[in-house]
Amino acid sequence: MxxxxxxxxxxxxxxxxxxxxxxxxxxxxxxxxxxxxxxxxxxxxxxxxxxxxxxxxxxxxxxxxxxxxxxxxxxxxxxxxxxxxxxxxxxxxxxxxPLTMTATTIAGETRVLPAINEVSLLRETRQTAKLQVTVNDRVVLPELVCDGILAATPAGSTAYNLSANGPILPLGSALVALTPISAFRPRRWRGAILPEKARIGITVLDSEKRPVSAVADQREVRDVAQVDIAIDHLRxxxxxxxxxxxxxxxxxxxxxxx
Missing domain, CATH: 3.40.50.10330 (Probable inorganic polyphosphate/atp-NAD kinase; domain 1)
Structure with missing residues (x-):
């Protein structure tokens, strides 16, 4: 039994x-x-x-x-x-x-959503997105011009992350994959593998002209200005x-x- x-x-x-x-x-x-x-x-x-x-x-x-x-x-x-x-x-x-996504919209509203597979940011129009990326409050990419970016857990690394040419992370590796989606500038940046304790911040530059949505698994927040992502071991x-x-x-x- x-x-x-x-x-x-x-x-x-x-x-x-x-x-x-x-x-x-x-x-x-x-x-x-x-x-x-x-x-x-x-x-x-x-x-x-x-x-x-x-x-x-x-x-x-x-x-x-x-x-x-x-x-x-x-x-x-x-x-x-x-x-x-x-x-x-x-x-x-x-x-x-799971990841926790804290998304702040252009209007100043804040949404906090969990993600088991990934958090992704995607351009809403034909205009490319311009994003500034920080890790632990340090600017690591002053301007990423792209269709979007995503942060994936090991369990989610074989899903959207893999289709965007991101790395597969072994389960239990205590890592997060940060993967660009159709990066235009810097053209050679292919993403990063970060320790799970890292705090990822993404600021949408020129957010009125180049609107961006944020998606935690299947739940979307449109017109975001700032997105913060971190692993939540309490859940x-x-x-x-x-x-x-x-x-x-x-x-x-x-x-x-x-």
Whole structure:
């Protein structure tokens, strides 16, 4: 019997996930989310992010064991109905530390949002963005002319960050990737790998003429003037994986995918 006796079940609205959820409800016992010491999530990576964000909003964190009923399923385990107790007893925990984005708009409003994968800044019009970048209050890039920039966690380094030619960060590396998106000047700057304790500040230059939006995972704040980004260990999350489907190994092997 698994140590996680009180389990809650959540599933995306897709037909495959709903069918799998019905089978699991008929096979195992479940409790409401607020009583659970583990959540089983059925869906794809997007649904896993939604599940984790829901925990961040309620500030109640329990481990999540995902099973893939979506497309890629990078953050998920293989879907199987049988032997769930045995799988949970053998599952390996992986801690995920989210970023916190503090975005101040041109109008002076402030939004604070968490991001599990990345925080990205993107130009809103055909005009390129002009950004000033600081690390620990030190100006490291006086002017970056680009389509945008993003800061990614190790768990998110294989997502948008990788598609923008950013580095893959091993899970547990205590690093953050800072990656430009279509940098025009300085043309040779390809980004930086920073310690997770680093505080990143991004100031939008000429923000009225060259408006920029900031996105924490899928949540957007438009017309930002300043964005500050930092890791928040007080809100760490735990993902559970089958030993043969370890996330750190998957992230490592992504570096060899053609």
């Amino acid at each position: 698994s140590d996680f006796a009180r389990r809650a079940l959540v599933a995306s609205n897709t037909p495959p996930a709903q069918a799998a959820a019905a089978d699991l409800r008929d096979t195992y016992d479940w409790v409401p989310i607020e009583e659970a010491d583990l959540i089983v999530a059925l869906g794809g990576d997007g649904f896993m992010l939604d599940t984790l964000h829901a925990m961040l909003e309620t500030r109640r964190s329990v481990p999540v064991f995902g099973m893939n009923l979506g497309t890629v399923g990078f953050l998920m385990n293989e879907w199987r109905l049988a032997d769930l107790d045995h799988r949970l007893a053998r599952a390996k925990p992986f801690r995920v530390s 760490d999350l735990t993902l559970m994986f089958d030993p043969e489907h370890a996330l750190d190994d998957r992230i490592t092997m992504e570096q060899f995918v053609a």
